[in-house]
Amino acid sequence: AQSVAQPEDQVNVAEGNPLTVKCTYSVSGNPYLFWYVQYPNRGLQFLLKYITGDNLVKGSYGFEAEFNKSQTSFHLKKPSALVSDSALYFCAVRDSILTGGGNKLTFGTGTQLKVEL
Amino acid sequence: DSGVTQTPKHLITATGQRVTLRCSPRSGDLSVYWYQQSLDQGLQFLIQYYNGEERAKGNILERFSAQQFPDLHSELNLSSLELGDSALYFCASSPDSSGLYEQYFGPGTRLTVT
Numbered sequence: 001a002q003s004v005a006q007p008e009d010q011v012n013v014a015e016g017n018p019l020t021v022k023c024t025y026s027v028s029g030n031p032y033l034f035w036y037v038q039y040p041n042r043g044l045q046f047l048l049k050y051i052t053g054d055n056l057v058k059g060s061y062g063f064e065a066e067f068n069k070s071q072t073s074f075h076l077k078k079p080s081a082l083v084s085d086s087a088l089y090f091c092a093v094r095d096s097i098l099t100g101g102g103n104k105l106t107f108g109t110g111t112q113l114k115v116e117l
Numbered sequence: 118d119s120g121v122t123q124t125p126k127h128l129i130t131a132t133g134q135r136v137t138l139r140c141s142p143r144s145g146d147l148s149v150y151w152y153q154q155s156l157d158q159g160l161q162f163l164i165q166y167y168n169g170e171e172r173a174k175g176n177i178l179e180r181f182s183a184q185q186f187p188d189l190h191s192e193l194n195l196s197s198l199e200l201g202d203s204a205l206y207f208c209a210s211s212p213d214s215s216g217l218y219e220q221y222f223g224p225g226t227r228l229t230v231t
Contacts, residue, residue, distance in 0.1 A: 032216060042224060042225075043121075043207060043222040043224045044222040045119070046222075094217075095162075102167065102171075102214060103165070103173060103214060104150065104162040104165060104173055104175055105152075105209075107160040109159050110160075
């Protein structure tokens with residue numbers, strides 16, 4: 001089965017500094033990878049995805065992610081963090097379920113990002 | 118706003134009861150997914166429907182069931198509720214069943230079982 005790991009429960013960064021939220025994956029076949037963000041008492045918002053193509057993927061709100069096949073990683077990055085970026089971030093991988101032709105997202109445990117002034 | 122709507126936002130009920138959660142997907146999306154988010158289990162996939170048919174099943178209890186109607190809205194039925202069923206239940210939708218498209222999530226229904 002596909003899986004993703006987010007090794008850090010929390011990441012603290014000062015506003016204006018670059019941020020990185022780490023994610024590693026384990027898949028059979030080609031990985032379809034996603035990042036989502038969850039603000040308190042809200043649903044998950046899609047940030048970006050990697051399906052194929054360029055290893056550097058650009059997404060919403062200035063976020064980007066770097067796909068690294070050799071390291072099986074898909075780290076989320078932003079050059080300059082904002083206090084408003086403080087939220088819970090989830091990495092996810094598509095898990096195709098061949099029987100019935102369905103699919104699902106398998107999520108990591110989430111990383112709480114705290115951006116301080 | 119993702120375009121996915123869920124009702125109700127909050128639900129408080131007693132053990133042993135039955136509840137129904139409702140989801141309307143984004144306009145044009147044919148796939149609906151249900152997820153459960155709890156502190157101890159994290160985000161867990163429950164079930165997927167595509168154009169009215171069940172396509173994938175995850176860690177869904179036998180006490181839980183779902184369906185997708187001809188107008189594409191979906192309902193998740195939870196019965197014989199237990200304290201451990203207290204969680205946030207999310208619905209998500211995507212255009213098809215390929216998994217190539219991102220899933221858009223609704224705001225969730227917070228279920229509290231007392």
